[in-house]
Structure formats: structure tokens, C-alpha cells
Amino acid sequence: MESLLIYGAYGYTGERIARTAVERGRSPILAGRNPEPLHSLAADLGLRSRTFALDDDIEPQLAGIETVLNCAGPFEKTADPLVEACLNRGLDYLDITGELPVFERLARRDDEASAAGTTLLPGVGFDVVPTDCLAAHLTSRLDEPTQLSVAISATGSLSGGTIKTLINGLGSGSAVRENSHLRSIPTGSKSRVVDFGEGNRTVISVPLGDLTTAYHSTGVPDITTYVAVPDAAVHAIRLGRPLERVLSTTPVTRLLTRVVDRFVDGPTDAERAEGGTTIWGEAWSEPTGDTVESVLRTPDPYDVTVEAALAASEATGEVDAGYQTPATAFGPDFATELPGVSREDR
Numbered sequence: 181m182e183s184l185l186i187y188g189a190y191g192y193t194g195e196r197i198a199r200t201a202v203e204r205g206r207s208p209i210l211a212g213r214n215p216e217p218l219h220s221l222a223a224d225l226g227l228r229s230r231t232f233a234l235d236d237d238i239e240p241q242l243a244g245i246e247t248v249l250n251c252a253g254p255f256e257k258t259a260d261p262l263v264e265a266c267l268n269r270g271l272d273y274l275d276i277t278g279e280l281p282v283f284e285r286l287a288r289r290d291d292e293a294s295a296a297g298t299t300l301l302p303g304v305g306f307d308v309v310p311t312d313c314l315a316a317h318l319t320s321r322l323d324e325p326t327q328l329s330v331a332i333s334a335t336g337s338l339s340g341g342t343i344k345t346l347i348n349g350l351g352s353g354s355a356v357r358e359n360s361h362l363r364s365i366p367t368g369s370k371s372r373v374v375d376f377g378e379g380n381r382t383v384i385s386v387p388l389g390d391l392t393t394a395y396h397s398t399g400v401p402d403i404t405t406y407v408a409v410p411d412a413a414v415h416a417i418r419l420g421r422p423l424e425r426v427l428s429t430t431p432v433t434r435l436l437t438r439v440v441d442r443f444v445d446g447p448t449d450a451e452r453a454e455g456g457t458t459i460w461g462e463a464w465s466e467p468t469g470d471t472v473e474s475v476l477r478t479p480d481p482y483d484v485t486v487e488a489a490l491a492a493s494e495a496t497g498e499v500d501a502g503y504q505t506p507a508t509a510f511g512p513d514f515a516t517e518l519p520g521v522s523r524e525d526r
């Protein structure tokens with residue numbers, strides 16, 4: 181009997197993961213806080229469901245479960261209660277977060293998770309499976325790697341939940357990892373030009389989850405993560421730093437969240453078929469002076485998320501307890517084993 185529970189199952193991404201699981205003969209238990217959409221999806225897919233909110237007593241709801249896959253974001257609000265319940269019951273915890281503070285908090289619970297026999301594996305979606313595997317691959321190509329950079333160039337649309345998660349993070353600025361420590365830097369203060377293989381693009385530093393996960397996967401002390409933006413946006417972001425503070429105030433984020441609820445349903449199948457990403461990475465060894473570059477190409481991030489989360493949920497039982505990243509759990513080739521993902525070394 182299937183012992184996977186998908187929390188947040190009726191959200192845009194959770195539903196896609198649940199539907200694909202059923203198409204592949206699996207029968208996860210669906211969960212979430214709102215009975216109506218949950219029961220309707222469970223009935224449609226012929227699956228069992230459990231309704232509970234995260235301020236309820238969660239542990240009894242996890243009876244008979246071995247692995248929890250949390251798809252309810254922003255994870256800043258949902259990860260802690262589910263992780264707590266998993267640690268208390270010795271269950272494995274997976275999620276599809278890309279939020280840096282969540283990775284940091286879970287990484288700090290490594291000893292606790294090892295003692296509980298729990299695997300804590302956040303970030304089994306597009307964030308951070310391809311980038312984390314690319315980081316591990318790059319550093320395996322070098323002796324004594326000391327610096328790592330990763331940059332994402334994406335096309336395609338975002339779902340409402342992803343936009344709300346981005347809104348939640350507005351105004352918190354950017355960050356880099358330096359000498360093994362996270363350091364805050366203003367948004368857009370670090371930029372460079374990257375050859376993604378389709379012409380050069382300007383990238384600006386953003387605080388991706390890889391600042392934690394790549395550090396754990398590779399041990400490299402200096403890491404910067406970037407996304408590609410149009411040149412005009414680079415100037416706007418630099419000029420607009422005071423705007424960042426306005427955007428991050430609670431009334432503004434509440435208003436933006438309501439707008440997203442009203443208008444954004446998430447990318448359609450056709451939009452996802454058009455979407456895709458190129459991920460560039462570079463590792464450098466200061467002692468030897470050697471540099472290596474690799475590039476990953478992926479389908480639309482939501483499709484990668486569905487495939488990666490399902491593959492991770494099938495294999496978590498064999499992973500050591502403690503805090504894990506996709507690359508420490510499944511190796512650097514985990515990403516390239518997903519459909520449509522390819523890698524090229526330079």
C-alpha cells in the first residue's frame with residue numbers, strides 16, 4: 181500500500197504531482213486544509229484524503245505514512261509544523277520549496293533528523309534539483325574547488341503560488357555565501373554576463389536556495405546564484421532599491437497577494453510546453469587556477485518539479501537519515517535522469 185502523503189495536493193503544483201502519480205499507477209494519500217477542493221480532487225483521482233490545517237494536531241493525521249511531500253507554499257509558513265510532526269514520528273519529509281530561509285532552518289536540524297531516523301530533503305522541485313546536481317557535477321570535475329556560480333535563464337509563466345512566494349520574499353534583498361557564511365547584499369548589486377549558449381545575457385544575483393544546498397552538496401565556501409534579466413531591468417532594480425522597502429510592507433504584499441488570487445491560475449499545458457530553462461554553472465579552484473563550466477537544459481520548471489518530486493518520493497526510503505540535498509541523496513546525475521534534461525560540459 182502506498183505510504184506517501186501529498187500535503188497541499190489541490191494547489192496548482194500539488195495537483196499535477198498527484199495526477200501524474202496516478203497515471204503511473206501510484207496511489208498517494210492527498211491532504212490539505214480545505215475539504216472541498218481536496219475531496220473533489222480525491223474523488224476525481226480515486227484516492228483517499230485527509231483534511232487538516234497546520235495548526236491542528238498533525239501527528240495523528242500521519243498514521244500509516246512513511247513519507248510526506250509538502251507542496252503547500254509559501255513554505256516559510258508550512259514547513260516547520262510538518263517537519264516537527266515528521267521528526268516526532270520518524271517519517272521522511274520532502275518539499276518543493278525554493279526559499280533560502282527554509283533550507284537554512286532545515287539544515288540546522290540535521291542532528292535531530294539523524295537521531296529521529298528522518299530524512300529531511302527540501303527542494304525536490306525545479307528549485308533546487310537541477311542547480312544542486314549541476315553544482316555537484318561541476319565540483320566533481322575540479323581538484324580543490326573554492327568558488328561556485330550558478331545562473332538560471334528561464335522562459336514561461338508562473339503559477340499564483342509561485343508569485344505569492346516571490347511577493348513574500350520582496351524587499352528581503354539578496355545574499356551570497358562567502359567564507360562559508362551567508363552575507364546579505366542589496367538586490368542587483370552583483371551582476372555579470374553569462375554565455376548560456378544562445379547568446380550572452382546579463383544576470384543579477386538573487387538569493388536562491390542553492391546558497392545553502394550547494395554549500396552542503398559541495399563544501400565550496402564561496403557561492404553566488406543569479407537569474408537572467410533584461411538589461412533594462414538591471415538598471416531599474418538598481419535605481420529602485422528604495423522601492424524594494426515599499427513593496428515589502430505588509431499592506432502592499434497583502435494587496436498583491438489578493439490580486440494574484442483573483443487573476444492568476446497558473447500556466448496552461450500549452451504555456452508549459454513552450455517553457456524551458458538553461459542553467460549555467462562555473463566552478464573555480466583558487467589553488468590550481470582551473471575553471472570549469474557546464475550547462476543544463478530543462479523543460480518547463482513545473483514539469484521538472486513534477487518529475488523530480490515523484491522520483492525523489494519513490495527513492496527517499498533508501499536515503500540516509502539527516503538533512504539531505506537532492507545531490508547528496510541521489511547523486512549529481514539525478515537531474516539528467518529526469519525526462520528532457522540534458523547537460524553539456526565546457
Ligand SMILES: NC(=O)c1ccc[n+]([C@@H]2O[C@H](COP(=O)([O-])OP(=O)(O)OC[C@H]3O[C@@H](n4cnc5c(N)ncnc54)[C@H](OP(=O)(O)O)[C@@H]3O)[C@@H](O)[C@H]2O)c1
Pocket residue numbers: 188189190191192193194212213214233234251252253254255257258276277278303304305306307308339340341342343345346446481482485
Ligand atoms: N521548487 C520549485 O521549483 C517549485 C515549483 C512549483 C511551485 N513551487 C512552490 O510551491 C508552492 C505551491 O505552488 P503552487 O503553484 O501549487 O501554488 P497554489 O496553486 O497557490 O497552491 C498552494 C497550495 O498550498 C496551500 N497552502 C498555502 N498556504 C497554506 C497554509 N498556511 N496551510 C495549509 N495549506 C496552505 C494552498 O491551500 P489553500 O488553497 O487552502 O490556501 C494550496 O493547496 C509555492 O510556494 C511555489 O513557489 C516551487
